[in-house]
């Protein structure tokens with residue numbers, strides 16, 4: 001019996017041993033932990049693979065359960081437009097777990113745009129947008145709501161491929177409901193949130209569509225920090241407003257039909273797609289498959 005392989009043990013390639021994980025640099029930090037660039041080098045001769053390792057801050061025990069769920073989520077996703085899961089690393093005597101993912105050297109969309117803005121044309125932006133759409137369509141087919149779709153969480157794999165990363169806030173929609181209701185707001189990126197998410201903490205595929213509209217705005221603004229959603233909203237609301245009441249001010253603006261202004265040189269057809277994603281009533285927003293077609297149509301119409 002004991003000689004039989006434990007069929008419930010994670011497949012070998014899933015488990016990374018901490019002693020072979022060499023820290024190189026920090027790829028990004030957030031309020032729960034960080035993502036680090038490491039080399040997994042069992043031979044000790046620097047021939048091992050570069051990997052991105054996400055870990056929780058030790059004292060954030062509360063989010064350990066969330067982190068386990070995140071690992072569960074990302075390991076179940078297999079899509080060209082979603083960052084690949086490589087495995088897990090039990091560390092510090094199994095006190096904390098680390099999530100090991102593929103490392104994409106170009107990093108996030110924000111950093112990529114800062115460096116390569118000159119040779120990114122509108123068609124390229126729309127190609128990236130349609131890939132994010134395909135990734136979100138796949139996510140929706142698995143009944144996941146991302147809840148944190150933003151340019152900072154989109155990875156660039158190459159000059160012609162982007163992938164959705166970071167499933168820290170992703171939730172599964174219960175089978176008997178069309179939305180997921182969060183219990184506590186947490187550190188929420190309200191400037192990417194749909195009105196119903198701000199007011200009722202309700203999240204659905206249609207609230208992800210609202211966030212997609214914001215990502216489209218970020219793309220057409222070349223992720224320019226001076227035009228980022230948070231800054232544009234605060235300019236409108238007034239920087240004297242405290243964070244605690246920022247949400248209610250933003251919600252009133254949205255109720256009065258204020259929306260982010262079209263980015264400079266943004267084609268009217270693309271701005272029109274953003275506005276459809278920002279319909280106040282979630283049912284009036286397009287689905288990701290409709291968005292897919294709308295973007296493809298622009299790409300086909302504008303073929304030189």
Ligand SMILES: C[C@@H]1CCN(C(=O)N2CC[C@@H](S(=O)(=O)c3ccccc3)C2)C[C@@H]1N(C)c1ncnc2[nH]ccc12
Nearest residue numbers: 028029030031032033034035052103104107108165168
């Ligand atoms: C854009 C990526 C996701 C966002 N991010 C990040 O640093 N964070 C996402 C979550 C937050 S966190 O630290 O708040 C967090 C920490 C633990 C639990 C929950 C949250 C940090 C940077 C990543 N990045 C630059 C990467 N670059 C290259 N290859 C990569 N492979 C995989 C990621 C990755």
